[in-house]
Amino acid sequence: MTNARVSIGGVTLRSDLILAPMAGYGDLPMRSLCAELGSTASIIPCIQDDGLLHDSRHTAELLRTAPHEQPRAIQVLSKDAERLRRAAPSLIALQPDWVDLNLGCPSKHIVSGGRGAALLRQPALIEQLACTLVSILPCPVTAKIRLGWDDATRNYREVAQRLQDAGISALAVHGRTARQGYSGVADWEAIAEVRELLEIPVIANGDVRTPADIDAIQQATGCQLVMIGRAAVGHPWIFSRLLPREITWDVRMAMIRRHLALMSDTYGPRNGVRLFRKHLTRYVQSMHGATVLRSQLMRAARPAEVLETLYRWRVR
Numbered sequence: 154m155t156n157a158r159v160s161i162g163g164v165t166l167r168s169d170l171i172l173a174p175m176a177g178y179g180d181l182p183m184r185s186l187c188a189e190l191g192s193t194a195s196i197i198p199c200i201q202d203d204g205l206l207h208d209s210r211h212t213a214e215l216l217r218t219a220p221h222e223q224p225r226a227i228q229v230l231s232k233d234a235e236r237l238r239r240a241a242p243s244l245i246a247l248q249p250d251w252v253d254l255n256l257g258c259p260s261k262h263i264v265s266g267g268r269g270a271a272l273l274r275q276p277a278l279i280e281q282l283a284c285t286l287v288s289i290l291p292c293p294v295t296a297k298i299r300l301g302w303d304d305a306t307r308n309y310r311e312v313a314q315r316l317q318d319a320g321i322s323a324l325a326v327h328g329r330t331a332r333q334g335y336s337g338v339a340d341w342e343a344i345a346e347v348r349e350l351l352e353i354p355v356i357a358n359g360d361v362r363t364p365a366d367i368d369a370i371q372q373a374t375g376c377q378l379v380m381i382g383r384a385a386v387g388h389p390w391i392f393s394r395l396l397p398r399e400i401t402w403d404v405r406m407a408m409i410r411r412h413l414a415l416m417s418d419t420y421g422p423r424n425g426v427r428l429f430r431k432h433l434t435r436y437v438q439s440m441h442g443a444t445v446l447r448s449q450l451m452r453a454a455r456p457a458e459v460l461e462t463l464y465r466w467r468v469r
């Protein structure tokens with residue numbers, strides 16, 4: 154891989170690694186910590202066009218950001234060019250560095266409404282949505298796809314070409330079909346095909362769990378940019394190319410303390426602790442006796458109780 158800086162529509166990136174958008178996880182606290190450790194961009198996941206149009210409180214919470222989030226992208230979910238057009242002023246007002254079109258979310262709730270990965274069955278509509286965004290937004294537009302709806306319809310080449318023709322500036326490819334969900338193995342060869350087909354930057358995604366995987370996916374796909382999702386939960390150090398076993402107790406504790414404080418600031422102490430539990434489970438999963446520790450931690454209701462439980466565990 155070259156060390157040349159990659160840019161997305163003129164936005165220069167500091168490194169090759171990007172935290173994948175993850176609804177329910179990739180909020181301001183997680184994005185901030187991953188950025189400090191090397192994730193080169195903050196992508197606010199899964200903002201529905203309806204939420205933008207109706208100025209919903211829930212959407213405003215999801216859109217919470219901070220000045221240090223730079224560059225900062227907003228990912229939108231839509232199946233309707235007209236609705237996107239109407240939502241555009243709200244998007245523009247948020248001044249994102251780019252806007253990403255979500256074409257890969259496989260969740261039942263989303264695809265049953267014809268959005269996310271369901272759109273992979275309608276390449277012409279995908280092109281229309283991308284053209285709409287490209288024509289009305291002053292910033293670059295990107296997209297994130299899977300390989301197709303199912304094994305019988307792996308139409309990633311057609312979809313990728315149409316998106317590039319529509320004028321998007323980069324394309325992230327998760328090497329699975331929608332039907333696969335998260336099962337099986339991500340197909341890095343298919344990502345390589347997209348990389349060879351397109352002139353815009355292609356971002357490789359799927360099953361990067363270790364620093365060695367980062368090199369391997371870059372080699373296998375020819376993509377410089379790599380997106381990492383699940384492996385970053387409870388292990389933001391992946392963006393500094395470190396393995397869990399390289400993280401000392403003190404460093405892990407300092408991170409848990411900071412993440413918890415950010416959650417508490419963002420959501421309030423009780424909600425912060427509640428929402429932090431899924432992260433906490435992952436932070437401690439490699440620790441000795443993690444199962445017992447986890448069950449004790451799940452009972453803690455306040456930030457101080459979480460920290461006390463951890464310290465008591467350490468000195469026992």
Ligand SMILES: Cc1cc2nc3c(=O)[nH]c(=O)nc-3n(C[C@H](O)[C@H](O)[C@H](O)COP(=O)(O)O)c2cc1C
Binds near residue numbers: 228358
């Ligand atoms: C809990 C969860 C939430 C996700 N939410 C989104 C999302 O909002 N938008 C999106 O494009 N992808 C979403 N994804 C998919 C990830 O961005 C990524 O493509 C996928 O996890 C594969 O990468 P990984 O193997 O590094 O985890 C989500 C994945 C998970 C596990």
